[in-house]
Amino acid sequence: MELLVSLALLVVGLIIGFFIGRFVQTKTGGNSAAQTEQQVKEILAQQAQHHIHQTRQSLEGIESQCETLKQQIEEYEALLTQSSDDEDAKVPFYGEQATSYLRNNLKSSEKSKVNKVSDTQPKDFANSGSGLFVGGSEQSTADKS
Numbered sequence: 001m002e003l004l005v006s007l008a009l010l011v012v013g014l015i016i017g018f019f020i021g022r023f024v025q026t027k028t029g030g031n032s033a034a035q036t037e038q039q040v041k042e043i044l045a046q047q048a049q050h051h052i053h054q055t056r057q058s059l060e061g062i063e064s065q066c067e068t069l070k071q072q073i074e075e076y077e078a079l080l081t082q083s084s085d086d087e088d089a090k091v092p093f094y095g096e097q098a099t100s101y102l103r104n105n106l107k108s109s110e111k112s113k114v115n116k117v118s119d120t121q122p123k124d125f126a127n128s129g130s131g132l133f134v135g136g137s138e139q140s141t142a143d144k145s
Helices: 002-090 094-111 137-144
Strands: none
Touching: none
């Protein structure tokens, strides 16, 4: 019997403890939820400030690159206007030089061509035969008999 009474008291204590714990948790849980929400807001504000800072730095970098590009384009345009005026006076057009050079070389190469005669022998057999080609058809018939 004592065992049953102690078990019953244990069950009643667990039930009372459960409700007390739940009451305490709801009372302190409201404060912790507000604190958690406040911490989340602070973190988001810090991240937003960091993002704005990085965006400003990126924007400044892009602006400096744009200014550099503008200066380079202006310098290039200045070089183009100067070079087009100066080059016309100094250097003749390349095509004119090339056509005159080719015209002169083609005329001289046509003159230097040697007309080949079909009666001449190749260089290997000039003036006399050698090797298998020595002699004529008379010798080949003599060798056969």
